[in-house]
Amino acid sequence: MIPELGNFFLIMAFINAIFLGVLSFVGAQKEHKGLMRFSKRASISSFVLILLSYICLTVSFITNDFSVQYVANHSNTQLPIYYRISAVWGAHEGSLLLWVLILTGWMAAVALFSKSLPKVLVTRVLGVMGFIAVGFIAFTLFTSNPFERVFPFIPIDGADLNPLLQDFGLIVHPPMLYMGYVGFSVVFAFAIAGLLQGDLDHHWARWSRPWTTVAWIFMSLGIALGSWWAYYELGWGGWWFWDPVENASFMPWLAGTALIHSLAATEKRGVFKSWTVLLAILTFSLSLLGTFLVRSGVLTSVHSFASDPVRGRFILVFLGIVVGVSLLIYAIQSSKIRSKANFGLFSRETALLFNNALLAVVTFMVLLGTLHPLIQEAFTGGKSSVGPPYFNLMFSIFMIPILILMPIGQQINWKQEPIKPLLTKYWLWAISSIIVGLAIVIIMGDLQPMAIVGTTLGLWVLAGCAKYVLAQASKSDSFSAGLKKISRSYWGMLVAHLGVAVTVLGVVLTSYFSIEENIKIRLGETVEVEDLSVEFYDFKNTEGPNYISSGGSFKVSSDGELITKLHPEKRKYNASRMVMTEADIDAGLFRDIYIVMGEPLDDGAWAISVHYKPFVRWIWLGTIFMALGGLLAISDKRYRQRRREKKQAKKDQVQSAEVSGE
Amino acid sequence: MMKTLFTALIVMMSFQLQAVIETYEFETPEQEQLYTEIINELRCPKCQNQTIAESNAGLSEDLRYIVYQKVSQNQTKREILAYMQERYGDFVLYDPPVKPSNYFLWFAPIIVFLIILAAVLTKVGRRRVKGEQSESGEE
Secondary structure (H helix, E strand, O other), rough: OOOHHHHHHHHHHHHHHHHHHHHHHHHHHHOOOHHHHHHHHHHHHHHHHHHHHHHHHHHHHHHOOOOHHHHHHHHHOOHHHHHHHHHHHOOHHHHHHHHHHHHHHHHHHHHOOOOOOOHHHHHHHHHHHHHHHHHHHHHHHHHHHOOEEOOOOOOOOOOOOOOOHOOOHHHHHHHHHHHHHHHHHHHHHHHHHHHHHHOOOOOHHHHHHHHHHHHHHHHHHHHHHHHHHHHHHHOOOOOOOOOOOHHHHHHHHHHHHHHHHHHHHHHHOOHHHHHHHHHHHHHHHHHHHHHHHHHHHOOOOOOOOOOOOOHHHHHHHHHHHHHHHHHHHHHHHHHHHOOOOOOOOOHHHHHHHHHHHHHHHHHHHHHEEEEHHHHHHHHOOOOOOOOHHHHHHHHHHHHHHHHHHHHHHHHOOOOOOOHHHHHHHHHHHHHHHHHHHHHHHHHHHOHHHHHHHHHHHHHHHHHHHHHHHHHHHOOOOHHHHHHOOOHHHHHHHHHHHHHHHHHHHHHHHHHHHHHEEEEEOOOOOOEOOEEEEEEEEEEEEEEEEOOOEEEEEEEEEEOEEEEEOOOOEEEEOOOOOOOEOOOOEEEEOOEEEEEEEEEEOOOOOOEEEEEEEEOOOHHHHHHHHHOOOHHHHOOHHHHHHHHHHHHHHHHHHHHHHHHHHH | HHHHHHHHHHHHHHOOOOOOOOOOOOOOOOHHHHHHHHOOOOOOOOOOOOOOOOOOOHHHHHHHHHHHHHHHHHOOHHHHHHHHHHHHHHHHHHOOOOOOOHHHHHHHHHHHHHHHHHHHHHHHHHHHHHHHHHHHHHH
C-alpha cells in the first residue's frame, strides 16, 4: 500500500510539474497575476508531493518491505536502522528520487525567498526549473521507478546495502553533492529567464549570486566528503583518483568557481555579462553531463551505478534538449546583452578574465581527458586510458598561473591600476614565500623541484591574504577598526582563498612526502618503518551487527615513545559475503598514521600496510575554509540590507494603508 | 551490440573492496620506488577503472609480479611499460603516450588557452583604446 502511495505522489508531482512549467511561461508572457501566483504555489506543492513520495520509500526501507524490488536489492533485516534510512539513496533509483527531492526543494526555496524580485522574472525562473523537474521526474517514473514490486515471489530477506556505502561519509556525501549539482539549476534558470526577458542588468547578477554560492558551497563540501571517504574507506590511502565519476563532479565545480568570479565582475562593474550567462548555462550543462556519465554506464569507473542503456539514452536526449535549447536561446538573445564599463589592462576585471580563462581551460582539460577514451574508441575502435599522470601534469600546468595571479587579483583595483607600484608591493612577499617554501621542503627531506614550486605557491597565496588584511588595517587608525572596514564579502573571498592555500599545501606535501610501506608482521613482533616502530600486540575476532570482523591491534611508537594504538579490521559482511578492509587512522593536524590489514600469509604472519601522511588533513580543512568563505560572502550586508529595505517598505505600506483606511 | 557491451560492464561491476598488500623485497629503495611508480601507472586490463596497484584481481597480481621481476632485473620504466603496452595495448597505460592519435588530448588545452589569451588581450586592448578616446572626447 505504501509503495503505491509513493508512486501515486510521484505521478501527481509529474503532472504538477508539467502544469508548473507550461503555465509559468504563459503567465509570465501575459503577466497574468493569477498564473504567477499559481507558479509559486505549484513549486511548493511539487516539493511537498516529492517529499511525501520520498517518505513512502523511506518507510518501505524501515519496515523491510522486500516486496519492493529496490528495497530487496539494497537492504537487509540485519542492516541497522540508520543505514536503512540512508540506503534510500544507496543506488540509482532512490538517489534519483533524492535528486528530484532536492531539485524541487530548491524550486520551493526560490518561490519562498524571492519576494523582492520582479514577479515576472521569478515566474520564468520557476517555469524553467519546472521543466527540468518534468525531465527528471519522467526519468524516475519511466526508467527507474523505485516503487516497482516483485510479486508474487517476495524475497524473505534483502540482498543488503553495498558494504562500501555502510559508512557515515557515504551517508552525507551524496545529498551534499546533489545539493550542489542541482543547486546550479537555479542560476541556470535565472540565466534563461534573463535571456528570455532580454534585459540582464546588474540586478540579475546580484540575485543569482547567493544562489550560485550556496550551490557551490554544497558542491565543495560534497566533493571533499567523497575524497575523505575514499581516503579512509577504500584502504589505499589515496584521496583523489581522477576517476570519471570524480571528474563528473569536479567539472561543474570548476565551472561554478569560474561563474562565482565572473558574477562578481558582472554585479560590480556590469562587465562580461554575456560570458557570465554562457557560463551559467555551461555549469548546469556540466552537472547534467555528470549525471549522464555516472548513470549511463558509458564510462568504466570504480563507483558508477550499474545501469541499462535505456537510462543512458534518456539522459542523453534530455541533456541534448536542455543544452541545445538553452544555447539556441543564448544565440538568439545574447546580442541584446551589452556590457558597458571600460577597464585597463592592469585591473581587477582583467585579473578576473584570466581567472575565468584558466578555470575554463582546466574544465575543458578535465572534460577532454574524461571523454577522450570514449571518443577515440568511437573513431578508431582502439581502447585507451587517460589517468592520473595526465591529469596531474595538466592540472599543475594551469594551476600554477592561477595561484600566482590569485593574491594580485584579490588586491588590484577595479578599472585601472598603475603596474609599477603594484609590483613593488609584492616582491618582498614573493621572496619570503620562496624562502619559507624552500625551508619547509628541506625540513621534509627531499628537494623535489615540483614540491618546492607547490609549497611556495601555497605560501604565496597565504601571504597574499595576510598582506591584504594588513594593508586594510594600516589604512585605519587602529588595527581592529581597519579589520572592521573589510566587508563580509571580502572576508568571504579572503577565507576562501586561504582555503585554497591550505588545500594546495596539503596536496603538495602529502603527494611528495608520504611514506607508504607494506610489511610482514607476526603477532608480538615489532617492525621498523622509517622512524616509526610498529608492534603487533593483539588479534581478535569480533561480531558486528551484520558482519564478522578480524582485527589486529598495533602500537606505533617513535624513539621509544608511544604515539598511538591502532586497530585496523577486516570485515566480512554476512549477507553479501563481501570482505572489506577498515583502515585505522591516527589523525593529526600535521600528519596521519594509517594502518591497513592485508592478508594472513602462509607462515602465520600478516601483511599490513603502514602509511605516514604529512598534512593530509589540510586538503579537506582547506575545503572547509572555502565553504566558510562562501558562507561569509552570502551573509554580506548588501543582501541583508535589501531585506531590511523591504521590511521598511512593507511597514510604510501598512502605515499608508492604515492612514488611507482612516 | 550495445546490449552485450552493457552486460559486460555490469558483470565487471563487481567491486574489489580489499586493499592490496604485498610484501615484495627489493635490493634498493630506488627499485622499490620504481616498482610503486609503475604499478600505479598501469591499468588493470579487466577491472573497472583501477590501477594494478589497487586491484586484487588475479591478473593484476600476476602483472605486479612481472613488474617486480623486471624491476629486480634492473629494467627501466620505459622498457617495462613498453612490454605491457605490447601485450595489452594502450589501454593499460594511464599515462597516454604522446603520439599522433593523442596529440589532440595533449595539446588542445594549451592551444585553447593561447586562443583565449589572445582574445582576452586584444579585447582588453581595444577597450582601453576606446576608453581613452571617450575620455579625451569628454574633455
